[in-house]
């Protein structure tokens with residue numbers, strides 16, 4: 111008889127730590143002798159997170175849009191095809207950080223109509239200090255989206271605890287309990303949680319109906335229905351677009367100077383809250399994967415398998431992609447004028 115394939119959804123705002131957790135879970139399943147597969151959704155046109163996942167892991171990539179909006183209909187088809195082709199023991203879906211998780215729940219449940227899948231849990235990862243800052247400001251589309259991701263979760267990972275004080279940790283934990291009284295809250299640094307413990311707590315997805323019924327108990331329960339989030343035509347009546355979120359993908363034509371690039375990343379406009387990419391510098395010997403999340407940048411040496419272009423993706427709200435484009439072009443031009451600068455190691 112056909113096995114029922116368990117499916118886990120990883121939700122959480124951009125840069126909160128979804129890929130970090132994905133890597134841990136994949137390792138765990140493999141140690142158990144299981145064959146995991148991944149559905150990965152990125153707002154940009156290239157799957158940079160995918161490069162951090164071992165090539166032996168079967169993966170369906172949904173690029174250039176968000177599962178919950180523009181390419182939502184594809185999720186159930188992609189999931190079904192992946193299961194048919196690869197016969198995995200378990201599937202993990204990593205949504206874009208901008209996704210409304212209830213729409214993904216819908217997609218997975220749709221798949222279960224023609225394929226034996228069981229949605230096991232929706233794990234939401236929260237960047238502790240980012241949430242705290244937004245909660246103190248009490249406004250903005252990002253704040254409301256995070257709230258939605260937290261409310262839908264069956265388990266919550268309060269990540270990046272290394273960046274908050276004890277008092278702040280208490281304050282942000284209280285916010286999570288207030289918004290979602292049902293989910294277990296697990297504090298973590300780099301999502302370091304015993305997978306068995308995490309998966310044991312990861313039951314009981316809240317359905318849209320349940321959420322509606324519970325709104326009276328939850329602070330600012332229906333805020334997502336207002337403001338920048340408009341209804342769209344997908345049907346179901348509760349879908350909210352997030353057209354305030356935009357992504358700019360830049361393909362580099364030539365290497366850039368590492369110090370100038372670091373400076374450029376440091377000076378990114380505040381409305382760019384996430385960036386990542388692969389760059390070749392003219393003054394280092396290796397290529398680098400760079401990450402920028404909540405104003406922190408990180409550079410890692412990388413040797414990508416196969417043909418991977420030099421590319422950077424910027425995600426944020428209402429920023430000028432033209433301005434970024436011009437600045438990057440200038441960096442590229444400058445290295446044309448000043449070739450062969452001193453080698454440095456990052």
Ligand SMILES: Nc1nc2c(ncn2[C@@H]2O[C@H](COP(=O)(O)OP(=O)(O)OP(=O)(O)O)[C@@H](O)[C@H]2O)c(=O)[nH]1
Nearest residue numbers: 124125126127128129130207270299300401403408
């Ligand atoms: N200081 C700190 N950094 C972390 C922690 N967890 C993850 N990071 C870093 O935060 C950045 C983003 O982590 P990811 O796991 O890529 O986040 P993500 O949610 O997959 O990001 P998107 O795919 O853009 O939505 C990376 O540079 C991580 O190394 C943590 O607990 N503390």
